[in-house]
Amino acid sequence: MIGVLVVDDDFRVARLHAAMVERVPGFEVVGLAHTAEDALAAAAALRPDLVLLDEYLPDRRGSAILREMEAAVIMITADSDAAAVRRAVARGALNVVLKPFGHQVLAERLAAFARFWGQLGHAGALDQEAVDRALAVLHEGDHPVAALPKGRSSVTADAVVAALRDARRPLTAVGVADTVGISRATAQRYLSDLARAGRVELRLRYGTTGRPEHEYAWLGGS
Structure with missing residues (x-):
């Protein structure tokens, strides 16, 4: 937080x-x-x-x-x-x-700051490209990732996108929920929206037992 x-x-x-x-x-x-x-x-x-x-x-x-x-x-x-x-x-x-x-x-403004903070949160030494990328998001407006369905929040949508971008690995709905601070069901709805819009790739992760887990990988884009 x-x-x-x-x-x-x-x-x-x-x-x-x-x-x-x-x-x-x-x-x-x-x-x-x-x-x-x-x-x-x-x-x-x-x-x-x-x-x-x-x-x-x-x-x-x-x-x-x-x-x-x-x-x-x-x-x-x-x-x-x-x-x-x-x-x-x-x-x-x-x-x-x-x-x-x-x-x-x-x-x-807070959503933009969160994206900036997230990009630098786990970083050690940075190259110029990483610095430029982090600074660029400071003044980005809160642009919705797509035409959001009724009842969706553009701020929450942006936070979900930031979580996927900053993770640098696929995340489950539970992982996104924990990162953003929302419920799993809410995270699942926003992830489904992103998958339908072609912004994330849905993958299956197979464990040793039980059903495979759904993972979501960010495909890039602003």
Whole structure:
């Protein structure tokens, strides 16, 4: 799970953003903070992987403490001025999200971050191609892998694809479910969609006893 610290001076907004994060598979909120001082203390104590950092805090601007964060940062700001965006990026923000925004906007950025995190999660030394590939996904939108059937979530579909891509080996429905944090039945539905769309190859794995297991291998593509 990717741990997220949510920082916003408004208690209600902080809780709203935290609820949005918790709805995205693979993410959990590890803490909330409402001032720059509390944000730095929480980041040091909780060691989050990602911080959603509000720009306008009562004691200091978020961009002023960005470099002090030992975590990846997505800036959250109501300031749409180009200079503010440049400042946030120059100081290390991976992305900038303008207020107000809906769940899908944040979910798309988190899904992209999860793909980036997954590509680097088990890596040792990297070559340039691997670095380029990981960085490229940071700003990918949450593009559904196909026209999704009614009732499917594009965020969950993306998380299933990321699990298959990053595994570098075929996975069973149980393996996908455990990686993404969904039920086996849910994983099976999304895997069936991908198989019908020609995005994965269905294979049979034979054990020493019992029925063969279905495995799913990613066939590539964006």
